Amino acid sequence: MARALIGWVLVRHSAAGTTSGRIVETEAYPVGDPASHAFRGETARNRVMFGQPFHAYVYRIYGRYWCFNVTSEPRGVGAGVLVRALEPLEGIDLMRKRRGVEPVRLLCSGPARLAQALDIDRSLDGRDLLADPEIELLPPRQATGPIGSSRRIGLTAAAHRLLRFYERGSPYVSGPRRLSR
DNA sequence: AAGAAGATTCGCT
DNA sequence: GCGAATCTTCTTA
Numbered sequence: 001m002a003r004a005l006i007g008w009v010l011v012r013h014s015a016a017g018t019t020s021g022r023i024v025e026t027e028a029y030p031v032g033d034p035a036s037h038a039f040r041g042e043t044a045r046n047r048v049m050f051g052q053p054f055h056a057y058v059y060r061i062y063g064r065y066w067c068f069n070v071t072s073e074p075r076g077v078g079a080g081v082l083v084r085a086l087e088p089l090e091g092i093d094l095m096r097k098r099r100g101v102e103p104v105r106l107l108c109s110g111p112a113r114l115a116q117a118l119d120i121d122r123s124l125d126g127r128d129l130l131a132d133p134e135i136e137l138l139p140p141r142q143a144t145g146p147i148g149s150s151r152r153i154g155l156t157a158a159a160h161r162l163l164r165f166y167e168r169g170s171p172y173v174s175g176p177r178r179l180s181r
Numbered sequence: 182a183a184g185a186a187g188a189t190t191c192g193c194t
Numbered sequence: 195g196c197g198a199a200t201c202t203t204c205t206t207a
Contacts, residue, residue: 029188035188036188037188037203040204044203045202045203045204046203059188059203060201060202060203061187061189061202062187062189062190062199062201062202063187063199063201063202064189064190064199064200064201065189065190067189069188082188084188110190111188112189113189152188153188154187154189155188156187
């Protein structure tokens with residue numbers, strides 16, 4: 001599913017306006033993965049991961065940022081996909097205002113950056129991404145380019161597995177340019 | 182009740 | 195490349 005989500009469009013409707021972007025980078029956190037928040041069972045934080053698929057799992061990281069995930073398994077099974085980067089589509093000036101930076105390439109190229117650009121926080125945790133009025137996930141509108149995979153970023157546990165997926169050559173992928181090749 | 186670690190980003194060297 | 199920022203969550207005592 002992490003691979004399949006490349007090219008889908010994440011749309012955020014808020015009072016300030018609409019922002020959206022094409023998903024160009026994801027990471028999978030499957031069942032049995034020691035790096036997954038769901039690995040040690042259900043808790044107050046990760047409870048959404050054990051609910052229905054295609055719902056938003058939003059958590060705080062390092063005390064200052066938010067990360068957005070798409071749940072991926074049926075009720076009772078804890079797993080999800082971290083959305084790591086978007087190619088900005090709508091609301092670019094609003095994203096600039098929220099992020100405090102100008103270059104389009106820096107607006108959504110990282111999990112916490114895209115959450116800030118789309119004003120995603122804990123209030124969206126648990127939302128149905130196929131039916132919610134404020135945040136929605138739409139199928140690809142255009143052809144998706146070739147997809148690459150690599151080890152995941154920033155992890156200590158199970159870092160060797162090829163569970164990161166990205167659109168090859170996209171300038172909107174997180175990290176240094178080599179990560180998009 | 183206290184402490185350590187964390188799916189990151191940014192600024193400075 | 196390195197360290198700080200900053201706080202929630204989970205683990206251990």
